[in-house]
Amino acid sequence: MKAPTPFYRAYVLFALVVVYTFNFIDRQIVGILAVPIKTELALSDTQLSLMGGLAFALFYTFLGIPIAMLADRKSRVWIMTIALAVWSAMTAACGFAQNFTQLFLARLGVGVGEAGGVAPAYSLISDYFPQEKRARALSIYSFGIPIGSALGILLGGVLTSYLGWREAFLIVGLAGIAIVPVFRLTMREPKRGGLDRAGAPSAPAPIGEVLSTIIGKPSFWGLSLGAASSSMMGYGLIFWLPSFFVRSYGDALPGFFSWMPGFLVPENPGPLLYASYFYAAILLLGGIVGIWFGGSMADRFGARSKGAYALVPAFAFAATIPFFVVGVTAPTLWIAFPAFLVIQALSLVWLGPVLSAFQHLAPPNMRATTSAIFLFINNLIGIGVGNLAIGAISDSLKAEFGDESLRYAILCGTVFYVIAAGLFFLTSRRLKKDWVH
Template structure:
């Protein structure tokens, strides 16, 4: 059994820390996904192919974002997690601003690599810090609130990017978001603090011991690859659905922004919060619900996305896409909580980083470029509808994700590391 390793923090302090980490995560996704809504003007301005844009959207970001997550998490576990988070925010915001100055495919690719370098240090230490501040019975809800940064960042980046690009140009959108993140970084540094840990835990286990511990648990691999399959479809669709709305439905940039922001905001926030709330409620009686909930959600997500994307009318597509946009990210609270509990407290950031390494290399690295490449392959047969068919073709990965997660459920209770007060 693992002993509770950190001193308790007052609820008000925990909530302030959670809010600031949430704002940081919102900027994480603002800066990560603002590129998606700006696909049309960027492709036209820089004369890119769909495959090139897919590489910039996913591969350029995923390469260093995924690989550097593990060493930065180790630094966070050995030093101060709050320092790593604030520093990462400053780095990725700076490179986001630089994206607004890119004049070629090569420059934008390099700047997106830089955004990935910065964001590599933001998520895993935040997971670990939240796990320190919140007790087990409230942890999935706290992580779900933190994960609201995903739909809020998606909605905000989509809407703000659309309006700024329309009023000024796409470069102004990147510059504005980058500068705003740079202003937030010193606030995070001043307010967010690590909780005191026992002396034995100030030097966490090295990767050579932490990784073998988690690697021996089949639950980790099954959950990591399940989440990866979901992320492959999710990140791919997030990157390309704005362009589907343009090419298949004739939406203007503002119309695309309004349509998608409303779907992300309503569907995404509902799904993330319900996932955390249900996992905490059901998971206290049976830990396997932390895996069952995502599996059920993914099985519903796949057909709903396919029906919504193939809808002949965009306003019929809106309610049809609302449901899967809620369900496809319901997993964030339950699964990130479960990963935290596969190892003792000193290894939490490292375990999360190992999970994110797999999830993001496959999800971010493959999803957007796969849809872009399929779009070019389908172009001769489907013409302007090629991208829509390419997007629909990846929703089957949600079914694969559900099957893998159901296998993980069988061992989750056995591999769970409980805590004692």
């Protein structure tokens, strides 16, 4: 295969970011739609947590490893194409749910599709970009997280305000289906390990060999569990912060956006639309800055010390704690907004460094499967437990604090970032030894 041009490399990264953006739109739109869904279907916070977290995480995590093993053997582009079609169709199906069970099953279907969307992309990027540029390339790919999350929150709020939550699911699902043929027809499958050292193994490795390679590497488990701890809070925030802003600052939200042109606000929109504008801005601005900063720092300091790939996120997570205290207890939105903006940036610093490190803890023929094992640990704990933990804490505090219970549940969740910082710090001492050169 002819070496790709710089322009085509840039296109590949752009296309992968677009697909990842739809991945997170469909994954996170339930965060803003939880407010009208809770009202119409009469759900508790715990049920919302199960629908938004565990329903998605079950098949997403358990199918990720076998699909990634297939991606180490077959066309990664075809796997991602099919995955995009499935998760988009199931997102549209969410709009037809009439009760908790039907919505739970539709979200299971979204997880089935998205199980094939990420690990193959990590592997593709590693075969399009050389080692010294991978952290930044993976950081740019990870822009899909804040862009998709912000668009999911924004589109969910806008479409619900103008049309309804069912129509919001249907429109974003059909939009994802529309880009399926474009992605498939314009993406080429690169040579596996073509940018790695000569002599690197290229034949697909069986799962036993992959496990034997990583099971004895403490840095793999330190990074995986550290990322999972952070994801418990990260996914929990994306799901619960829209509800928190509506419950705790609902009356103040219209005043915060008094400068907004009238054509962007329907008649009597209610706090949901304003909450979507508010949180989408935090996700987009803070997320992109944090991800780019993390990838740049990793490429800069990682050349001198492999431990930097874990130390950079460790310091970032530790730094979130004072901003959480200020943001969650802020008396006004003018204080809460900059605090959560910094929190969002610091909480996503880990993506570029950690994802890049995972691509170097195993040889090229194991990358997709190794990434899937990491995603299994990260998402089963992060998505499956994080949403549920914050929702359950909120329900347990409701008798004492009423609608403010979510405020204190979020504050309790900061302990997950403390754990993540500790695990990354310990892992930094081991990375050099476990690195595959």
